[in-house]
Amino acid sequence: MILSPSILSADFGILAEQIKKAENAGAEWLHIDVMDGHFVPNISFAMPVIKSIRKYTDMFFDVHLMIEKPERYIEEFIKSGADGVTFHVEATENVRECINLIKKYNKFAGISINPNTPVSEIKEYLDEVDMALVMSVEPGYGGQKYIDAVNDKIREIRAKKGADFFIEVDGGITKDNIDIAIEAGANVIVAGTSVFNDDIEGSVKELMR
Ligand code: DX5
Ligand code: ZN
Numbered sequence: 562m563i564l565s566p567s568i569l570s571a572d573f574g575i576l577a578e579q580i581k582k583a584e585n586a587g588a589e590w591l592h593i594d595v596m597d598g599h600f601v602p603n604i605s606f607a608m609p610v611i612k613s614i615r616k617y618t619d620m621f622f623d624v625h626l627m628i629e630k631p632e633r634y635i636e637e638f639i640k641s642g643a644d645g646v647t648f649h650v651e652a653t654e655n656v657r658e659c660i661n662l663i664k665k666y667n668k669f670a671g672i673s674i675n676p677n678t679p680v681s682e683i684k685e686y687l688d689e690v691d692m693a694l695v696m697s698v699e700p701g702y703g704g705q706k707y708i709d710a711v712n713d714k715i716r717e718i719r720a721k722k723g724a725d726f727f728i729e730v731d732g733g734i735t736k737d738n739i740d741i742a743i744e745a746g747a748n749v750i751v752a753g754t755s756v757f758n759d760d761i762e763g764s765v766k767e768l769m770r
Contacts, residue, residue: 562743562770565590565623565729566761567753568614569605570703576610577617579761586765590621592731592751595638597628600652601701607634608641615642623749625673625731627700628652635662647671647694647729650683660689671729675700676708680717691727692749693718697742698732703753707733712745719746736767743770 566588571579580591591614596605611622624643628634631648632655638646646663650672653659663670672683673694683693695714698705711730718728729749730742739750756764 562747563590563749564588564756564765564768565592565749565751566756566765567592567594567703567731567751568757569594570753570757572757573606573610577614579757580614580618580620582761583756583765584618584620586762587769588620588756588765590623590749591618592753593622593624593643594753595624595626595628596701599629600649601627603701608637611638611641611643621645621669623647623671623729623751625671625694625751626652630655632658632662635659636666639663639666639668643668645669645671645692647673647692649673649675649700650686651675651678656686657689660686671727673731674714676711680714680721684721687718687722687726692729693722693726694729694731695747696732697730697734700732705733707735707738707742709741712741715742715745715747734768739768739770 566583598604621644670690671692697711730747731751734752
């Protein structure tokens with residue numbers, strides 16, 4: 562299982578320092594939430610922040626685009642330092658163009674669905690991407706409660722794709738429910754508020770499996 566701490570809940574004034582703590586504790590991926598105020602009702606940060614932190618770590622940058630028409634910006638995110646780019650099927654009419662842009666740069670491609678979007682919406686693309694991201698909260702904010710109903714969608718994707726596929730779950734993960742998500746079939750676990758708190762190292766260690 563891969564832990565991908567989400568910097569959305571980090572202290573941006575000391576971001577590099579906090580990322581280092583997560584890395585030193587054993588996290589290999591870093592989840593980077595980009596929000597545009599259109600696809601989701603919140604705005605976070607984008608390329609300048611990614612470029613800045615790229616200098617401080619070799620962690621795998623797992624960039625989660627919560628933006629409308631992601632095809633407009635995918636190349637720029639890759640040039641800013643993304644290793645993987647995940648976009649939402651609900652945000653674009655050009656899903657294949659998004660996948661092809663990511664693949665053109667030999668990067669890791671992820672496709673995401675919101676809690677109310679059925680797996681059938683991404684079914685036809687699952688053989689073309691490296692990862693499916695199943696949102697377990699409505700995207701937009703950290704610190705929300707895990708929606709248990711998404712476990713069935715994780716199971717459905719795992720059953721379709723077999724053991725080697727990456728399935729990421731994002732939102733509301735804590736030490737008390739992480740094993741349920743893994744048991745359903747998730748192998749990449751995002752955690753924001755459960756990691757970026759007063760004890761980043763201890764929290765990472767507590768969540769690693
Ligand atoms: C929500 C983001 C998440 C968020 C998770 O829209 O995509 O990655 O940071 O935060 P927690 O783990 O606090 O639910
Ligand atoms: Zn996210």
